[in-house]
Amino acid sequence: MIRSDRMAAVDRNAEALGIPRKQLMESSGNAIARVVREHVSPGERVVFVCGRGNNGGDAFVAARFLSEYQTETILLGKPETITTVIAKENWDALRNSESKTQVVRDSSELSSIDLDSADVVVDAMIGTGVSGSLREPEATAAHVINDTDAVTVAIDVPSGIDADTGKAAGIAVNADYVVTFHDTKPGLETLSASVTVHDIGIPDAASVFVGPGDLDAEKRASESHKGDHGTVAVIGGGPYTGAPTLTARAALRSGTDLVRVVVPEVIAREVQGFSENLIVRSYAGDRLTPEQLESVMPIAADNDVVVLGPGLGDHPETIEAVGQFLQSYDGKAVIDADALSVVPDVDTNATLICTPHQGELKKMGGKTDIAWRERKALVESFAGQIEQTVLVKGAYDIVTDGKETRVNRTGNPGMTVGGTGDVLAGVTGSLFATSPPLTAASVGAYLTGTAGDIAFEQSGNGLMATDLIDLLPEARRTHE
Numbered sequence: 269m270i271r272s273d274r275m276a277a278v279d280r281n282a283e284a285l286g287i288p289r290k291q292l293m294e295s296s297g298n299a300i301a302r303v304v305r306e307h308v309s310p311g312e313r314v315v316f317v318c319g320r321g322n323n324g325g326d327a328f329v330a331a332r333f334l335s336e337y338q339t340e341t342i343l344l345g346k347p348e349t350i351t352t353v354i355a356k357e358n359w360d361a362l363r364n365s366e367s368k369t370q371v372v373r374d375s376s377e378l379s380s381i382d383l384d385s386a387d388v389v390v391d392a393m394i395g396t397g398v399s400g401s402l403r404e405p406e407a408t409a410a411h412v413i414n415d416t417d418a419v420t421v422a423i424d425v426p427s428g429i430d431a432d433t434g435k436a437a438g439i440a441v442n443a444d445y446v447v448t449f450h451d452t453k454p455g456l457e458t459l460s461a462s463v464t465v466h467d468i469g470i471p472d473a474a475s476v477f478v479g480p481g482d483l484d485a486e487k488r489a490s491e492s493h494k495g496d497h498g499t500v501a502v503i504g505g506g507p508y509t510g511a512p513t514l515t516a517r518a519a520l521r522s523g524t525d526l527v528r529v530v531v532p533e534v535i536a537r538e539v540q541g542f543s544e545n546l547i548v549r550s551y552a553g554d555r556l557t558p559e560q561l562e563s564v565m566p567i568a569a570d571n572d573v574v575v576l577g578p579g580l581g582d583h584p585e586t587i588e589a590v591g592q593f594l595q596s597y598d599g600k601a602v603i604d605a606d607a608l609s610v611v612p613d614v615d616t617n618a619t620l621i622c623t624p625h626q627g628e629l630k631k632m633g634g635k636t637d638i639a640w641r642e643r644k645a646l647v648e649s650f651a652g653q654i655e656q657t658v659l660v661k662g663a664y665d666i667v668t669d670g671k672e673t674r675v676n677r678t679g680n681p682g683m684t685v686g687g688t689g690d691v692l693a694g695v696t697g698s699l700f701a702t703s704p705p706l707t708a709a710s711v712g713a714y715l716t717g718t719a720g721d722i723a724f725e726q727s728g729n730g731l732m733a734t735d736l737i738d739l740l741p742e743a744r745r746t747h748e
């Protein structure tokens with residue numbers, strides 16, 4: 269079962285893998301033709317009622333395949349107004365083949381169409397692109413289709429129905445059969461029609477591997493937050509000063525509006541010295557201890573996301589403080605480095621993204637494997653157990669919440685240099701302010717890896733974590 273926003277992402281990923289949408293449309297049209305053949309014999313009359321989007325485009329292909337039938341393809345609207353290039357190309361191919369076509373400009377012309385003597389009527393007006401209630405002439409056409417005695421086959425989703433909910437804002441086509449593609453849609457399950465799912469050649473890789481479609485989904489999620497790109501608090505440092513700074517700068521470069529770095533006072537000036545863009549908040553002492561939580565907790569609560577761990581060190585008092593923090597914090601947090609070991613045993617209401625490398629995963633009690641497919645299964649079960657999102661870093665990063673999993677292939681061996689993990693935590697924290705955990709973690713890994721790949725082109729194995737930070741905007745642009 270797949271929701272339409274995820275379907276759009278997978279579609280775009282397939283394109284990036286080298287399977288263009290027009291090729292998918294050809295497979296969709298072919299699948300529809302096969303279903304039509306199950307219901308009628310050659311020579312019988314098949315009428316396609318088509319809209320001007322890709323749903324109509326699927327029908328133009330199907331009609332081309334069904335040359336042994338009396339096909340009639342009715343386009344609702346002028347051919348010049350067909351909304352996509354690939355649908356238009358398939359319309360032209362159908363016309364050039366001298367297949368019978370008819371253009372209907374408004375609902376009054378619909379009365380000239382005889383659907384009653386059709387053996388099959390194919391509803392190809394609108395698929396997943398529907399918005400609001402059907403306008404004219406589609407609304408009248410839906411009435412006409414619903415009034416015929418012919419077998420009705422809807423392409424992808426009956427026109428007017430929302431594929432995610434199964435609901436219609438007004439009239440909708442009442443189909444006998446629905447031919448849908450790749451996977452079934454939640455809304456189709458609620459209909460009385462018989463639904464069949466057809467493979468159109470989208471490989472598993474398009475949903476498993478993070479791609480530009482996932483980035484689109486992240487963009488859509490962040491747009492829905494109306495220009496607020498969030499605030500992030502990085503709680504780290506003590507024994508180390510570079511790590512929390514890298515994390516904070518990476519979050520800023522990923523678009524976060526405001527980043528606060530929360531560090532012990534002994535290193536506050538040094539951290540501030542790295543960049544005037546950082547807001548540094550300090551607490552007494554030289555490392556995080558439970559006594560400091562009184563001043564740290566309110567800062568954490570004041571931000572959309574906390575990144576906890578970079579450079580904190582593993583002093584027992586610090587680990588104790590991390591545990592107490594997670595017991596009372598109930599917001600969103602990225603947990604990295606030494607803070608990770610606490611997660612499996614702590615009772616928390618926080619929503620976490622844990623970003624271990626494979627050594628840290630083992631320390632947390634998770635298992636790993638050299639082969640990524642096996643590792644994927646192991647990490648999935650571990651994430652399910654701790655009920656949090658886990659991003660395990662490796663040549664193939666595994667991102668999973670135990671239910672859904674993505675694998676990231678960007679990045680290179682040059683990134684084993686120190687500090688790249690801190691950058692990833694910052695990017696992920698930034699995205700987490702406006703996106704769900706699985707999206708934030710997978711896009712975080714994807715963009716950080718891409719920045720690493722650009723840095724590798726420039727500097728080879730001499731790449732540094734700071735290079736990645738400056739290349740983050742370019743990494744994003746390469747996938748747009």
Ligand SMILES: NC(=O)C1=CN([C@@H]2O[C@H](COP(=O)(O)OP(=O)(O)OC[C@H]3O[C@@H](n4cnc5c(N)ncnc54)[C@H](O)[C@@H]3O)[C@@H](O)[C@H]2O)[C@@H](O)CC1
Binds near residue numbers: 321352395399403
């Ligand atoms: N992987 C996929 O998802 C694939 C999808 N394909 C097809 O592409 C379809 C989606 O195509 P599109 O995104 O072009 O969208 P649609 O073709 O579903 O709908 C867009 C068209 O409907 C019109 N429209 C929207 N709401 C309307 C309303 N309330 N009243 C009247 N007209 C309305 C728009 O102006 C536009 O012309 C899918 O349903 C499927 O049939 C296939 O071609 C290939 C693969």
Ligand SMILES: [K+]
Binds near residue numbers: 422
């Ligand atoms: K349809």
